[in-house]
Amino acid sequence: MTTVVFFPGDGIGPEICAAARRVLETVQEQAELPLTVVEGLVGGAALDAHDDPLPPESLELARRADAVLLGAVGGPKWDGLPPAKRPEQGLLRLRKELELFANLRPAQIFPQLRAASPLRPELIEGVDILVVRELTGDIYFGEPRGAEVVQGKRRAWNTMVYDEDEIRRIAEVAFRAARDRRRRLCSVDKANVLETTRLWREVVTEVGRDYPDVELQHLYVDNAAMQLVRAPAQFDVILTGNMFGDILSDEASQLTGSIGMLASASLGQGRGMYEPIHGSAPDIAGQDRANPLATILSVAMMLRHSLDQAPLAERIEAAVLRVLDQGLRTADIAAAGEPVVGTQAMGEAVAAALREQATS
Ligand code: NAD
Secondary structure (H helix, E strand, C coil), rough: CCCEEEEECCCHHHHHHHEEEEEEHHHHHHHHCEEEECCCCCCCHHHHCCCCCCCHHHHHHHHHHHHEEECCCCCCHHCCCCCCCHHHHHHHHHHHHCCEEEEEEEEEECCCHHCCCCCCCHHHCCCCCEEECCCCCHHCCCCEEEEEEECEEEEEEECCCCCCHHHHHHHHHHHHHHHHCCEEEEEEEECCCCHHHHHHHHHHHHCCCCCCCCEEEEEHHHHHHHHEEEEEEEHHHHEHHHHHHHHHHHHHHHHHHHEEEEEHECCCCEEEEEECCCCCCHCCCCCCCCHHHHHHHHHHHHHHHCCHHHHHHHHHHHHHHHEEEECCCCCHHCCCCCCCCCHHHHHHHHHHHHHHHHHH
């Protein structure tokens, strides 16, 4: 029996996860998938109940599960707490404990939502990018790091460091992903200045020799940032380190103009964790106004990458396109004057589209 753990988290998390669970249960019934869904506490919700943003029982649930689905964590209620007690710590610890080193973030234009992009329609035509970001190394974790005051002057430092094994394993993930897509991989570095990324370029080139069917290109990060807004449709898979990936994946997601539509996966050697890219949106929490589609698309990614159910993932993705075709919009993706539906109704509509597919 496959087990999936849902961590709804805070803010809109419980609402979007309820809608996503409804959709997962619908495909599960249709495909007679032997699957158990359990729920656990993480983030602010876990702090309130157990004074710990990742209580041991939640970590144990995640370790025993085949995949994890996370809503979002955080909110003003916990903003004043010391760093170790912040809701985000629950999420960071979960990534670390599960050794999730590869972050996959698709940024895709939904034709029905073209108007939401900040770029002109002719620039975004055909944009379908997958950013593969290394998640557990680089300057975010490198040692030594610190801050001090020397003779009255403050200074601080961090270390950008990668070893070849770390680069090789993330490169493998990206090449394999490119193979399932349009077979183009753009590796992003700053090899003209930084030794770390010179090694990055060398190792990615070496790994590329095992994937002669994937076209490999290298770009400096400054050029990549520029190309993403100048001609984003040129990209298929973008592979990059933790810090450059942090920045470029946010830039790529904004091309689509719809934060409520984008899913992500964090993968390791074992189970993966799936989550929408947005936060807990405390400004609209509890009002049935959140867009659940990013979380529903995260369920599709989970079926594809962790549960070996790519056809079911495709069914969910098709159902999402179907509801958009039908004109259903939550407030964040509605054009001025368009009628809007709530979180629950949107989840229900995707479930209905799945049932419709099954009978047509
Ligand atoms: P946010 O993504 O929560 O919200 C930004 C804006 O987008 C808000 O106006 C919000 O209403 C809107 N929005 C976000 N998701 C939406 C959805 N599904 N449907 C409709 N509108 C949506 O970012 P923020 O306001 O900077 O952060 C709020 C809280 O979330 C903070 O506590 C932050 O630390 C946390 N956060 C958590 C994660 C995570 O859990 N992975 C990621 C980012 C931020």
